[in-house]
Amino acid sequence: MQAAENTPQQNESPREKLLRAERSVSERVFEREVHIRGLSVGILARAHVLLLGPKGCAKSALSRLYCDLIAWDGVPEGQDPYFRTQLRPASTEDEIYGPVSNAGFEDDTFRRNTTGMVPRAKLAVLEELYTAGSLLKSLLTIMNEGLFKNGTLPEERVPLRLLIATSNDVPADRDENLDAFHDRFLLRYQVDYLQDRRNVRKMMERANSSEAAAREAVSPILTERDVDAAIQEARKVDVSPVFDAIDEILAELADREIVPSDRRREALVHLVKAQAYMNGRTAATRADLDILAHALWEDPDGDQIRAVAEVVLRQANPHAAEARDRFDRATDSYNNAMRAHREAARNPGDEALQRAESDAGMNANVALKQTTDKLLELRDAAKTAGADTGLIDGLLKKVLEMNEEVTSKCLGI
Structure with missing residues (x-):
């Protein structure tokens, strides 16, 4: 799989390479296409990205895989092309800026050895971000102005292109300084556990096979020159x-x-x-x-x-907005049918409840079929308008699944 995804295509543009990189990540972490696109937009717009979600929903894996797909200039062989650390309440500036340089004391300067740390990184991933508290204030200038003051040395420009941060949540009682830091993340995404049972099954099947190791390994698809060219075109x-x-x-x-x-x-x-x-x-x-x-x-x-x-x-995407409204109305019919089914199941000898289940099932079946037809129509209209159909496709799949459940449980078909 790796050989195919990393084989350069003839006359492949930087944008096409970025799209190939997105596909590479989405093959390894399911239901994350929107978040992956956010990382691409982030690196093109120099907009830092915050991923919020519960533990174990692949926030770190997503970040690491994306970062691994870019080969940066000047990175020694065997060294990670990006900075990554997990923050803690006790984290210090040494952990993100580097330790104080002993050599600096010899020439009466206070400075840090920043090699391999955030001030020298082109990409940085900070995990468990908001556990670090007051330490985060020190990142404001790097994130917004791209500048770093290394002790008594003159302020210098940093090469940071993108900072990706992960966290379980955002503190509700954040102060003015933390609020200013939070505002530096121009893109913010919630990451949830997998919703599609088929993807959960695929994840387990992969973990049970030799493909588990393949998920952990990717080879670079883009160079720094590709990224720079894409940024110029996007501008x-x-x-x-x-x-x-x-x-x-x-x-x-x-x-x-x-x-x-x-x-x-x-x-x-x-x-x-x-x-x-x-x-x-x-x-x-x-x-x-x-x-x-x-x-x-x-x-x-x-x-x-x-x-x-x-x-x-x-x-x-007004077509998707209408699709969501239609879906919400159809969901009401589905929920009514499922309530009637549960009542009938609890009272198998009650003929009135059995009839109510059948009636609710038929009504839901009609509503869901009509919604399916309308969603197909809206999807075609969205395609014609050049709009994304991902949301409509997802709703359409859910409607079909709901109707299958209704016909099976309420109508016995």
């Missing part, structure tokens, strides 16, 4: 065709008292440029605005994330 993308749509998103969010900082609002342009580039466009369309669903929420409570996704989706 050329024209975002002005969607300025009105971005204005509408921000205005509706303001009505809901969700107001991003000026820094973040300015950065939205660069995120859309990168997303449009990855989608193969030189001018952004509304379909490229879907990336903003991961850039405009502040607190990881479900209500705010859902509100932002809803507002963005209506502008970026």
Whole structure:
């Protein structure tokens, strides 16, 4: 598998290499396509990425695999091409900036030996981010201005392209300093456990086979020159065709008292440029605005994330927004049928409950079939408009699964 994925294609562009890198990671960590795209957009837009989720949902594996796919210049053989560490409440600056240099004392300077540490890294992965507390404040200048003050030495520019951080959650009682640090992550993603039972099965089957080791090993697909070329091309993308749509998103969010900082609002342009580039466009369309669903929420409570996704989706992909509404209505019919089935199962001798189960099952079956037809229609319309169909495809799969359960349990078919 590795040989095929890393075989250079004839006249392969940097964008095509990035897409191949995304496929390589998605083959190893399931249901993470959206998060993987976020890392690509992050590196093109120089936008740091925060991955939030429970332990054991492959946040670290996702980060490591993506970073391994880029070969950076000037990295000694055998040395990791990126910096990675797991933070703790007791973590010190030595762990991310390097230990104090003894040689510095000989010439009356205070400086750190930064070799192999964050100030020398082009990519950095900080795990369990928010356990480190006050230490995080020291990263603000590196993350935003790309500058590092090494002791008494003059301030210097760092080569950091992208910082990926993982955490189980964001502190609810964060102070002003931690709030400023949190705002430096322009892209924020929630990572959940696998939802599709078939993917859980595939994961277990792979763990039971020789492919388990293959998941852990990837070879670089992109060079630093490829990344630089992709960044330059992404910067050329024209975002002005969607300025009105971005204005509408921000205005509706303001009505809901969700107001991003000026820094973040300015950065939205660069995120859309990168997303449009990855989608193969030189001018952004509304379909490229879907990336903003991961850039405009502040607190990881479900209500705010859902509100932002809803507002963005209506502008970026109205077909998907309608599909979600249709799905929600069909889910109500499904839930009614499942409640009737449980009641009938608990009272097998009650004829009224048996009839109620059958009626609810038939109603749900009709509603789910109609929803399936409508989702297929919306998917075709989204394709024609050049919009992503991933959300509609996912809803369509769930509707088909629900109808299969209804016909089996309620109708005995």
